[in-house]
Amino acid sequence: MNRPDFYKTLGVSRGASLEDIRKSYRKLARKYHPDVNPGDRAAEERFKKISEAYEILSDPKKREVYDAYGAYSENFRPRPGAGAGFDFSGFDFSDLGSSGFSDFFSRMFQGGPEPVRPQGRDLEYQISMSFDDALKGLRTRIAYDRMEVCRSCRGSGQESAARAGTCSLCRGTGKLDQMRGHARLTTNCHRCGGTGRNSRQCASCNGQGRASSPSRLEVRIPAGVQNGSRIRFSGKGEAGLGGAPSGDLYVVAKVTPHPFFERKGDNIYCRVPVTVTEAALGAKIQVPTVDGRSLLKIPPGTQGGQKFRLRGKGAPSLRAARRGDQFVEVRVVVPKIADERSKELLRELAQLNPADPRTGLAQY
Numbered sequence: 001m002n003r004p005d006f007y008k009t010l011g012v013s014r015g016a017s018l019e020d021i022r023k024s025y026r027k028l029a030r031k032y033h034p035d036v037n038p039g040d041r042a043a044e045e046r047f048k049k050i051s052e053a054y055e056i057l058s059d060p061k062k063r064e065v066y067d068a069y070g071a072y073s074e075n076f077r078p079r080p081g082a083g084a085g086f087d088f089s090g091f092d093f094s095d096l097g098s099s100g101f102s103d104f105f106s107r108m109f110q111g112g113p114e115p116v117r118p119q120g121r122d123l124e125y126q127i128s129m130s131f132d133d134a135l136k137g138l139r140t141r142i143a144y145d146r147m148e149v150c151r152s153c154r155g156s157g158q159e160s161a162a163r164a165g166t167c168s169l170c171r172g173t174g175k176l177d178q179m180r181g182h183a184r185l186t187t188n189c190h191r192c193g194g195t196g197r198n199s200r201q202c203a204s205c206n207g208q209g210r211a212s213s214p215s216r217l218e219v220r221i222p223a224g225v226q227n228g229s230r231i232r233f234s235g236k237g238e239a240g241l242g243g244a245p246s247g248d249l250y251v252v253a254k255v256t257p258h259p260f261f262e263r264k265g266d267n268i269y270c271r272v273p274v275t276v277t278e279a280a281l282g283a284k285i286q287v288p289t290v291d292g293r294s295l296l297k298i299p300p301g302t303q304g305g306q307k308f309r310l311r312g313k314g315a316p317s318l319r320a321a322r323r324g325d326q327f328v329e330v331r332v333v334v335p336k337i338a339d340e341r342s343k344e345l346l347r348e349l350a351q352l353n354p355a356d357p358r359t360g361l362a363q364y
């Protein structure tokens with residue numbers, strides 16, 4: 001494990017003032033916050049690192065320890081009443097256990113294994129939403145099951161002693177008498193393990209300390225999410241064991257495709273039919289956008305397949321305060337001519353415009 005350089009992480013110098021540190025943190029946090037980068041694992045990692053660095057450098061006492069030792073641990077904290085100056089006598093090493101002082105420092109500097117805590121698992125919840133909801137954002141309540149700390153035993157997995165009854169097999173003695181031939185043998189009761197009490201395992205959670213429980217959460221889905229975007233809700237996953245932190249909940253957006261609009265990134269694509277006359281002479285046509293109808297001007301001589309841009313009519317960007325664009329592909333619809341008069345006009349048109357559109361193919 002490499003020890004991170006918190007100053008580098010926050011992009012400040014070693015001598016930076018608290019104000020500078022705060023400013024830099026706010027700027028970076030805004031940029032990498034999971035709410036603005038749903039589904040972006042790299043940004044999420046970055047955000048965690050920034051937060052960790054800020055937590056240490058924004059606290060003068062923690063910063064002092066970090067500056068002196070190049071690392072900081074919660075286990076390494078001043079006793080209440082200790083002076084502000086850095087002094088070993090002022091620190092409480094009691095929760096380092098028997099491994100003690102030197103082991104702690106060698107771990108801290110060489111990076112030994114972190115103590116394993118059974119952190120709660122992350123959960124995933126798929127939320128279906130319309131194309132419009134994805135563009136506008138959504139606030140909704142979701143219900144899901146998650147492992148929570150058992151309320152009956154408060155996570156201990158044990159039934160309280162008061163509620164445990166007397167073992168029915170040994171009648172509370174904890175001992176069982178057995179006859180082997182003529183010999184009388186006294187053994188510990190196998191049902192209660194010799195305690196004389198019933199199994200003290202919590203019945204609600206089967207001794208797990210956690211139980212599956214229905215959970216409700218109000219979620220805000222930011223405007224501009226796409227199919228597959230993941231939005232993290234910190235600590236809303238499964239409860240950890242023995243007071244370990246909970247996992248996170250990832251809400252995954254499942255966006256129903258739109259029959260007319262197609263979304264790619266922050267841009268929206270669609271195809272709009274125009275008549276031969278409109279394409280040839282130019283026209284102003286009404287085009288559906290996610291905000292309602294918009295007027296699109298197509299120039300004279302527009303060809304089928306040509307694309308036009310409606311600026312700012314795309315999806316809101318999750319990364320910046322701007323919207324993508326809408327691209328309108330023109331499809332020229334050729335009329336089915338049945339009457340003689342129209343045929344005549346078209347032949348006349350051909351005579352007036354004898355240019356061969358296939359001259360470019362002569363070389364093949």
Ligand SMILES: [Zn+2]
Pocket residue numbers: 150151152153154155156157158202203204205206207208209210
């Ligand atoms: Zn329980």
Ligand SMILES: [Zn+2]
Pocket residue numbers: 167168169170171172173174175189190191192193194195196197
């Ligand atoms: Zn017993």
